[in-house]
Amino acid sequence: MLFRAVTLFVLLASSASALDRVNLGTAEQFAILTKSGITTTGTTDVTGNMGASPIAAGAITGFALTMAVGNTHSTSSLVTGNVMAADYTSPTPGDMTTAISNMETAYTDAAGRSGEVTLDLGAGNIQGETLTPGLYNWGTGVGFTSSLTFSGTSTDIWILQIAQDVTVGAGAIVTLEGGAKANNIFWQVAGQVVAGAGAHLEGVFLVATGIVFETGSSLNGAALSQTAVTLDAATIVKASGVPASARYLRSA
Secondary structure, three states, rough: HHHHHHHHHHHHHHHOOOOOOOOHHHHEEEOOOOOEEEEEEEEOEEOOOEEOOOHHHHHHHHHOEEEEOOOEEEEEEEEEEEEEEEOOOOOHHHHHHHHHHHHHHHHHHHHHOOEEEEEEEEHHHHOOOOOOEEEEEOOEEEOOOOEEEEEOOOOOEEEEEOOOEEOOOOOEEEEEEEOHHHHHEEEEEEOOEOOOOOOEEEEEEEEEEOEEOOOOOOOEEEEOOOOEEEEEEEEEEEOOOOOOOOOOOOOO
């Protein structure tokens, strides 16, 4: 009976700590999705689709866009994928409205998750931390100067609820261990995200107040912003199902 009771407790504890993945809907198709525009300077490299709505394509600057036949999307030498905006030819406007709505729903979903939670880890200073799977919540901003690690399996989920900004130091690196996948890490950020020069991030960023990737910074995941995304010679790669923390790091 004791063995059975202990086993039942372990099973219940395991179930309680498990998280469902945040459903991105059609926003899942995008490496970068924004309501207010995408700007780049320098030689940026984006792998995956980009989209903007309800703002028009004129707010996507620095990419030298070329309109495709049919005017439903455009292309750029800086983007391996399609670029879409609210003022392109149907069905693109409707598709973009849906993607933006799905992005906002995902943000609300991530922000509203509750249950077993780690509160205010490091008072927002998560430098050098190793985050195991689960739900994290900060009533402050979050930052790290050189390193952060996510350790877990390929099916584990992380949701980070952050009430203010995320500030990542120049050259800081996020590392994945144990098979953890970038597309199972969800950063729900009420403020803005700033990745310092040469920094590398992992995960899906659901952000209310803008995303900035400074010179030479990179992301394996997705940048989904309810305002603008600003890039400077950045590398953005839409996360696949394969851990890729080492693939997009720039040499010093």
